Amino acid sequence: MKSTILFQKKVFTQNNILSIVLIPFFLLVIIPIQAQNVSVELGPNEIGANEQFSITLKIANDRLRRYGDFPDIAGFEKAGTSSSSSTNIINGQISSSYSVTQSYLPSREGTFKLPSFTLAVNDTEVSSPGTTITVGPPKQRNAQNPFFSDPFDNLFGRRNQPQEFVDVKAEAFVALTTSKDTVYLGEGFTTTLAIYLSDKNQAQLQFYDIGKQLTDILKQLRPSSVWEENFNIENINGQPVTINGQGYTQYKIYQATYYPNNTEPIRFPSVPLTMIKYKVAKNPSVFGRRRQEGFKEFKTEPRTVYVRELPPHPLKASVAVGNYRLDESISEQELNTGGSFNYTFKVMGEGNINYIEKPPVRTTDAFDFYEPSVEQNINRRSNQVTGSKAFSYYAVPNEPGEYNLGDYFNWVFFNTASQQYDTLSSDIQVLVEGKSRKNEYISSQDVGSFYNRIAGVNNTLQSRNNDGWLQLAANILIIGMLALVAVITFKK
Template sequence: MRKSSHILSTLLMVFMTLPVLQAQELSVQLGKDEVGLNELFTITVTLQNGSIKSYSDFPDIEGFAKRGVSSSSKTNIVNGQISSSQSIIQRYLPLEEGTYTLPDFSLEVNGKTVSSKGKPIKIGPPVQRNTRRGRRDPFGNLFGRDERGASTTEFVDVKEDAFLALVTDKDEVYVGEGFTATFAFYVADANRAPLQFYEAGKQLSNILKDLKPENCWEENFNIENIYGEKVNINGKTYTRYKIYQAAFFPLNLEPVVFPSVPFEMIKYRVAKSPSFFGRDRQEDFKTFNTTEKVVKVKALPPHPLKDAVAVGEFELDEKVDKNTVATGESFEYNFNIYGEGNISSIPDLKIPSTKDIDIYPPNISQDVNKGGGRVTGSKKYSYYGIPNEPGSYDLEDYFSWVYFDPKKGVYDTLRSEVKLTVTGESKKNVSISSSDLGSFYDNIDLAGNKLQKLKEDNAAQIIANILIIAMLVAAGFMFFKK
């Protein structure tokens, strides 16, 4: 007996180590054409001789609600040939009796496309379960079944230690001042209830329609993957899963209101007495809700530029390509505002008006960075100038920018500290001569500004009259001669 077992084990190991080249095939299997209200419809995608690493969303079916995805795998050894398969099963729960249509659809599995024809699906009344009658199953308790073959596993609900919340880093801000709002799910380290996210992206797109305030400028942090990070709340450790995060900048004095919103999670019920081969948990759903959050908005202090200034913490980085320049020669000057705040709404600087230096409209570039719950960046103005008069110039007389610092609660000004030395001769006269308008304007200074009556030219009028009379006489002579 031992020898036979040893031979069988050896053969099995040999079969499992044989090199087998099997083609990977994708297939789709659809559930029954008719299901009861208490049954599930399924779509199964199977990959032969490979593992499913990624797949796209399964189609939505009118009259059904998606109720979770499960996977299974299988390995067969037939005549020494090893084959395996892995399946992904999407379950659908019927909502109302009637006939509905599953349209044609395609799925992306491991970067490859698999398509399936649709079909009509009829939802009928709940189906009565048939119980098996016959002899007692000696392994019934081992697999969690009673004598009739029905499942005897009892599932209980375990109280979760988790919550959903929308929190802000500030409770009160100035108009135009930014604050960060974070929509996240928190799970305590002591939690024993199995939880899982359910169609987070689809839920979030609907939630944001109610969650985003209309009286704010939004800078979305664009969370693409949900991952956990440890946080401490009132001395208790939680894992926080950020679902959505954005910075908001109030545009008026109305309070910023974030209403209570729901978010559905998969919550599993746990088997009270799990069997060796039976299921140890049962899928269920629970809806969590946030509490309403209000951020107060206060007005800026009085100032002539109160309605036109940016709000934030800013600094100046300036640069000039040369500190000494000759008249008629160009120079480049960069006025770069950087810091934390609504970079996109920084008002443009006014072009300085002066005859001593010709300053041209700037090239403008901006850079906005969103990370760590903050919005930072810069806005750079690149000017070109041509001085017309020699001398020393403080560029602070031409370049400055007023903003409001919410941390200090005061208005502040970024001023240039660059000093420019201009050499050479004055270019004002050169500029005037280059635009000479002719001798007519040269005589303007010689002419008086006293009104005079226009002189009448009587000689010209007499000559004109004589010519007209002569013409009339000639015409009359010709007429009578004929």
């Protein structure tokens, strides 16, 4: 018989867990942000009894610092929340968007009213007129789906009298796995919490209050000294895997990549996961109960990930860690002094994209490089975090000649693939023609009236050693003043 999990909540979203990709705080302070825009979107108002209704809160151009409780809907129960975010920085302006989705599970078929409601968001409020939700019969699903319910549980609303049930052994286990056992400081490793069902399993299992359980589990699992990139699992789908030569189906419950901030070992304790486990009727009939509900607790094994120091290097304390490559572009390579060009230094690959800083640019008289605009993209898929961070520079050439931009743009990082320090350097060469802008720069400066008088002033050298009489006169004047003060004081 095929392994089966009966999933009470088809779409799983993490309850009260908000994972937002933030840009560094100093950018939020220094760079102006556009006005925020807040909206509420409602899901389809016609759903099946085995589907979910959703309310999505969206905010643009501001961080989602806090928000109020989503409304309760009669005939529905809350199934947890999920979140997403994106951030762009162009010409010093931040463009960002965040969204939080609350999912609801219908408890029965029928027509339900969602009254108008108001949500508090940051320091403002947003309103929705509400809607009417129609819940129809369950929509047909693939019979191979392990979350498909038994259609004979309540056929015609009839149940047989209590009968004998037998316990079937569950060939399943819950495990917390990590992609690596040892990492360098700042190197990412992916942590996965999942339940595994053997292909030989015959027991029927069902997730029980998974949103609340996961919230409690993550309070124990989440390390305090890491940067987290949460994969935000919204749908629990089975994936075939092989363990020790035996076939299993893996159902991921939680997955995130952690980047350690210090060298202390990261210890994951053993955590429990409670599942609903059904006993099956010894002599099932078409109109009788075919199973009896019970509970079974699974536990993970404790796990430790060790963190190593980076090798010695002058930039050891500030370099990014990962497996990166350079993708660069320039608007044109044949330039004229006084003109302008755009150059993009784009770092791509696997690692903590948020930690990537702009490359240090060498300052010379040959070019004027202005502060770059920044664009960041992060992808969380296939058990890894990849992405890119692009720094787009506006520049003006000042001196004619041939230049290698590699002399100006170099970015050092620790390469986790080679386990040594590496440098991304520009390979672009530019040819600058025209006159030097040095004299143009000097002539453009206002030297003031003092320098304008130079041409009309006598430039004959004169000695400054004949000013002794001035010192004598000054000394006599000082003595006279002291004598006057003494006389006045004596008379008083």
